[in-house]
Amino acid sequence: MATVTPEQRTAPRLRADALRNRERIVTAAREMFVEFGPDVPLDEIARRAGVGNATVYRNFPDRDALVREIVCSVTDRVAEQAEQMLATSGDAFEALSRFVHASADERVSALCPMMSDAFDRQHPDLVAARERMEQLVEKLMERAKEAGQLRPDVGVGDLMISVVQLSRPPAGAGCMAHDRFVHRHLQLFLDGMRAPARSELPGTTATLEELRRA
Amino acid sequence: MATVTPEQRTAPRLRADALRNRERIVTAAREMFVEFGPDVPLDEIARRAGVGNATVYRNFPDRDALVREIVCSVTDRVAEQAEQMLATSGDAFEALSRFVHASADERVSALCPMMSDAFDRQHPDLVAARERMEQLVEKLMERAKEAGQLRPDVGVGDLMISVVQLSRPPAGAGCMAHDRFVHRHLQLFLDGMRAPARSELPGTTATLEELRRA
């Protein structure tokens, strides 16, 4: 399966040092979005990345483009985790569980903008990355359902939205502090997803895509 | 049991119309914080409340004071829900479950700032409101544990933090849309909290208070 990397998305060959700058910006932005929420000043991101503010704009025409790049790249990382877990042959629920915890470590909460109206959720890059991720997670959940370990009334959206939400650090809180609890709460949520179902769920499941019109 | 009301917190007797203004501001602010996130302009809150912007400042010296008032009042409402559930005599887990769903309807996600470093979590009003709420929820959980329905390795902080997080609307998304999923995810989380425990939890439980130095 072909993996679309961020580099492939933004193709035009960059010089070695420019590429390094771009990477530093993306890394800084991911950390700061997760830590301080999506409103961090771009100037702060530039400072953390060790570049001038205008360098951010050379790489990303506006704020949305930077946020989109972060969302896409984290989506790729999460998809990568799902792919790795699919490649294991052991217990299916265990694989799902490890995927969930690994996603939190990959800062899956950076996907938060994907759920916001103030974000172009239909951008082609984003749609492609999201669909790939969803298909992989779908398979992971399917395997666990077939093994009778995952309750059948939950969908990809239920899982991913909840994981994003539970791992979101409170705005302005150091995310390191938050990490202390996240895996604990994710574990509780995972236990609630095990088969057999302990209750009937209200509402209906949703994919991330459906959020568009939800 | 004595309930501390917002009016008692800000003691000086207000004229009837001034009191009504204050209430309208708080109501508008709660709705708009939940709907539009914590960055909503105060002028917009004033407009929604139908008062001039300066009236907001007459009632709350600065933005933090208003946020604190919202947090305190929602804490009160949530505590009220816990109290009501404690007053019922039926199934203990059912009471806890109803409390959780009711909290979401009371916009418990407005408590989010309580978990933020950028917020004075030690303010006396806040400490009082939080401790009262925690004691009531603690009792609710205690009853369910004694009935063998709630796994014993979870604490008040696990529950409240998770409920706040799962019910947080994505920044910039209408919360109405979000409501479609929240109760579903809360239900999954509740199922994960039922006894018997289906897994061992990592980390340790935490009270909201501990978040301060966590």
Added chain:
Amino acid sequence: MATVTPEQRTAPRLRADALRNRERIVTAAREMFVEFGPDVPLDEIARRAGVGNATVYRNFPDRDALVREIVCSVTDRVAEQAEQMLATSGDAFEALSRFVHASADERVSALCPMMSDAFDRQHPDLVAARERMEQLVEKLMERAKEAGQLRPDVGVGDLMISVVQLSRPPAGAGCMAHDRFVHRHLQLFLDGMRAPARSELPGTTATLEELRRA
């Protein structure tokens, strides 16, 4: 004939001091647009007006709104000059001539944005002001044509565009310096408009409105 004043355009009753501030902003903006071109920093306009920069934005939502106000108000002033000249009973060409020179003194060159694509020439306020002015100038020219003093092959657009252009101060030049020549060149242009025509004109006349699609 009812005159539409700027105050009537922006109707909502303002406090006395706020109205004074608004007037000061408009005055400063008119002078600086004429003197330095349409790119003067708004902060400089605010400084010259003696108000904070945000006060400009309170009165005019964005830069375009301020420019439009200037254009409308100068259009009104120019129309006023035309009306006064129409009220005189003397020589028709003399009236037209005095109108042209008076327009320059009223800073008619501030109408320059009216000829720019980067400007909403269809705004209702602007359309109303422009049409009123054009009708008055049309009458003034008609009278001179009927008296056999103005060549019949020129139109309102020919006159107004040329007057705007000839009286435009070079960007960055003190307009006071420029005034030394403007009336001289306007006089030459007026002489060229006298009947009998001394040559055949290329192209066709145009109204300012036609510039839209020109």
Added chain:
Amino acid sequence: MATVTPEQRTAPRLRADALRNRERIVTAAREMFVEFGPDVPLDEIARRAGVGNATVYRNFPDRDALVREIVCSVTDRVAEQAEQMLATSGDAFEALSRFVHASADERVSALCPMMSDAFDRQHPDLVAARERMEQLVEKLMERAKEAGQLRPDVGVGDLMISVVQLSRPPAGAGCMAHDRFVHRHLQLFLDGMRAPARSELPGTTATLEELRRA
């Protein structure tokens, strides 16, 4: 008569390809200044010229130097037109008239900065180019005055300033649109300059040079 060419102004021998680059930059800059006004970004000029932005700086130390080069080269072109008209033997006013219209086609409006305080009008290159042009136009006007076709109370400055002004495209307007009217208005102005004078001119004539302290 010795003609000072731009190449002679910036003496050091350039390689053929470097010279070609320089020409492309000047051409692109002239077009874009006329079309988009004096604020067009240098990066855009470089793009239109098909070179990197830094190449512009290699050829012109700063923005002013580029503007000066444009002004000088247009001045040369205009002088060239005057020279050609002087070489004709027909009607003197006709020659002057053709010069005026040809100047507009040569984008004489690019001389606008020559009238701005924010521009070093005393730069040797500029002074030389301007004086040469003025002398040629002076001769052209002299011939017409001697033939009794041009009113004697007008000077070179009157003509050149007016031609520049009348042919200036409004900032932000495509100059093509503007061309529709320019020749028409120039013709009216020319008619006003014919002898016999139809009125007395206010003020005094001026050379472009006098603008410095005017």
Added chain:
DNA sequence: TATGAATGAGGCTTCATTCAT
């Protein structure tokens, strides 16, 4: 007391200019 208006600090973005390849 309640209000609309005023303010200055700060964030986003652009651009002339400099630097490194």
Added chain:
DNA sequence: AATGAATGAAGCCTCATTCAT
């Protein structure tokens, strides 16, 4: 010599907060 990338200084606009009526 030529280029793409980097930079910091503005300019525009918003918003929390203060002032004057």
